[in-house]
Amino acid sequence: MNQNYSTVAQRSTSAIATNKVLRNTYLLLSMTLLFSGFTAALSMLMNTPPMTYLISVIGGMVIAMFVLPRFANSPAGIGIVFLITGMLGFGLGPVLSMYASLPNGGNIITLSLGGTGVIFMGLSAYALATKKDFSFLGGFLMVGFLLVLLAALANIFLQIPAMSLMISAVVIMIMSGFILYDTSRIIHGGETNYVLATIGLYMTIFNIFISLLQILGIMSNDD
């Protein structure tokens, strides 16, 4: 009898901890997205050159891969997440300025932003409602991601617009898988650090937004 109570208590404690990670992740994610929006607007106002995007993405990725894991369990981790997301947002400035200068630019940016929001919220709601375990996707998504990086590398030399469109479409599919995978890991206790969970989900949102911008930008040119 006591053992049953103990099991129920353990499950309840685990569920509370999971909910806390989930709540903190979404809270930090929403704050970092707002901060990114602010730095992107700042970058647009400053009229930063195109190389800002490249420098910010490489800098942000290097900090995310090598610095953040060391500070993920300390309060400094939150500051580093804001630094990374602020840098990535700042890098978006010249990209958004370029799209805004297109005849249909405002529409493309609005649709990409709205589309990214719908995809993220839809997939998160699906993972949360079904409570399915998507841990089996890990290997598949990582291999897919590496193949996309290889294809993107090849396309720097080949410069094929159709391949660029295809890469963006595949990135959206893979990032959608990562949203399911990451959300499922939080729900099932595989990810207990909300700082790392936030940066993972932020990266998926960032990549979906950039890919949608590229797809809609290419499609609007076909008129």
Place this chain on the structure above:
Amino acid sequence: MDWMEIISALALIAFIIFFFPAAREMIKNNPQGTSSDWMGFVIPVIAIAIFVTFLAMLV
């Protein structure tokens, strides 16, 4: 080929080298999904593809 493309290519090569061991490890320790599990992934991805096509038609 300008210097930005060269830096992009070098950065992509660095990312591939960095992610490769993690990918190999994930494949080794990856739990197997059933056909029902895969359908739970494929259906939302198809929905996303339809949604993106719809967005592309709006621009």
